[in-house]
Amino acid sequence: MVPQDMATPTHIKEFEMKSIAIIGLGQMGSTLARLLLEAGFEVHVWNRSPGKTAALAEAGAHLAATPADAASRAQFAVMCVHDHAAAMEILSQQGVWHALKGKALLQFTTFSPQEAAAASEAARAHGMAYLSGAIQVAPEQMGKPDTTILLSGPRTAADSANAVLAALGGNVVWLGERAAAAAIMDLATLSFVYGATAGFLQGAALAQREGLDLEHYGAIVQAMSPSFGEFLRHEAKVIASGDFAVTQSPLSISVNATRRIHGAMHEAGLDATLPAVIAQLLERAVAQGYGGEELAAAVKVIGVKS
Ligand SMILES: NC(=O)c1ccc[n+]([C@@H]2O[C@H](COP(=O)([O-])OP(=O)(O)OC[C@H]3O[C@@H](n4cnc5c(N)ncnc54)[C@H](OP(=O)(O)O)[C@@H]3O)[C@@H](O)[C@H]2O)c1
Missing domain, CATH: 3.40.50.720 (NAD(P)-binding Rossmann-like Domain)
Incomplete structure (x- = not known):
């Protein structure tokens, strides 16, 4: 009603x-x-x-x-x-x-x-x-x-x-x-858009610094986006269900990946603030015992209870 x-x-x-x-x-x-x-x-x-x-x-x-x-x-x-x-x-x-x-x-x-x-x-x-x-x-x-x-x-x-x-x-x-629902969902989707855009720009800076073709970079990101969208949809279902058992991607893999991105940006003399923040978020999740769970378990560090 x-x-x-x-x-x-x-x-x-x-x-x-x-x-x-x-x-x-x-x-x-x-x-x-x-x-x-x-x-x-x-x-x-x-x-x-x-x-x-x-x-x-x-x-x-x-x-x-x-x-x-x-x-x-x-x-x-x-x-x-x-x-x-x-x-x-x-x-x-x-x-x-x-x-x-x-x-x-x-x-x-x-x-x-x-x-x-x-x-x-x-x-x-x-x-x-x-x-x-x-x-x-x-x-x-x-x-x-x-x-x-x-x-x-x-x-x-x-x-x-x-x-x-x-x-x-x-x-x-x-x-x-x-x-308020449309405005709240707008903020949620914008959070995704700006987070992904900031990560995209970091990647562009790294690829450019290392002399790679940025048109290739853009095309590769476009080609992988539909399946990444499917993955994120799966992670949303994981959060909604509260069952963080690994089904796709263990959180620990992403800790290593974000550390590698941070290291490469740092060595290339680029601003590594964003990968440092992401790596820290995931490391906090590991410290709280979620390292063996699905990647989506990092949401629990942000404040969602399991
Ligand atoms: N453009 C996008 O990509 C996009 C996407 C999603 C959502 N939106 C949203 O759509 C809304 C409009 O965006 P837009 O891109 O069309 O902006 P825009 O091109 O800057 O147009 C702004 C409009 O607001 C009017 N306006 C501003 N202050 C006013 C006032 N005090 N009294 C009466 N009219 C006033 C302007 O009138 P004048 O012509 O007289 O200045 C103009 O018609 C925004 O809230 C934006 O967040 C935009």
């Missing part, structure tokens, strides 16, 4: 969504508007600086004078602006909440989990449904079959936005009714 404080206002009905308001036409917002126009939606757009609306108007978008104007003309609103402060500034403009009453707002502006929960509560108090969205790709990768979009909020609102979401990406993952 859906907890009362997360329930969709009862007057928000499922309907065939045809007209959409897009509030914010930066890199991402203008991509959303273009994709929805291409999918045949009636699109009403508003942006703080009017200069960004010309190309969309030529493509068939209707220009709104204010965010309230855009919201009042559409059945469903999508917001995608710089940050939480910008989004709240827009929502507090005269007539915006009123124009959204009885409708749903899909918030694609990146919010913290706390900001998402508070915005959802405010939206509910104004009689509208609130969906938190987190786009996992850059604008160029939007609208593709594997484009991942995280979503949380009332199921009925998410269902009624199916056609809108399908035009934006082929892999829409609804994470439940809790408004």
Whole structure:
């Protein structure tokens, strides 16, 4: 059962969504508007600086004078602006909440989990449904079959936005009714992205210092990424199950590997801070008795109990 404080206002009905308001036409917002126009939606757009609306108007978008104007003309609103402060500034403009009453707002502006929960509560108090969205790709990768979009909020609102979401990406993952869920998962996936990127850059520096071809490096990393993704998915299941018996990769192997990376970076005269931190994390796991367990057992050092 859906907890009362997360329930969709009862007057928000499922309907065939045809007209959409897009509030914010930066890199991402203008991509959303273009994709929805291409999918045949009636699109009403508003942006703080009017200069960004010309190309969309030529493509068939209707220009709104204010965010309230855009919201009042559409059945469903999508917001995608710089940050939480910008989004709240827009929502507090005269007539915006009123124009959204009885409708749903899909918030694609990146919010913290706390900001998402508070915005959802405010939206509910104004009689509208609130969906938190987190786009996992850059604008160029939007609208593709594997484009991942995280979503949380009332199921009925998410269902009624199916056609809108399908035009934006082929892999829409609804994470439940809790408004903060999409923002939390966004932080979790970003943690992976930036951790992997930092490791990638370390590897690039080492390969370059040793005179290897960086295009080869990039191609090798790309080729190994799908199977690495499978491995990480397995490790997530291991953590969820709490059974860290070795099935794929013993933690002790990775201790040795990260020590070797640290040594090679150090000897090459490169900054070895990151491999040192990773090696230390794994060494702490060994010191706490997890050396004979699956690699994922290192999560217990970070704070997850077995
Ligand atoms: N681009 C990406 O790769 C990407 C990927 C995932 C998620 N996102 C998220 O999507 C959101 C938008 O990103 P973006 O790349 O489209 O950013 P952007 O190109 O910098 O555009 C920012 C937008 O916010 C508007 N804005 C800023 N402050 C405002 C204010 N006080 N009042 C009204 N409008 C304001 C800007 O209006 P003006 O034109 O008037 O300046 C512009 O439309 C961000 O929260 C970002 O984290 C972006």
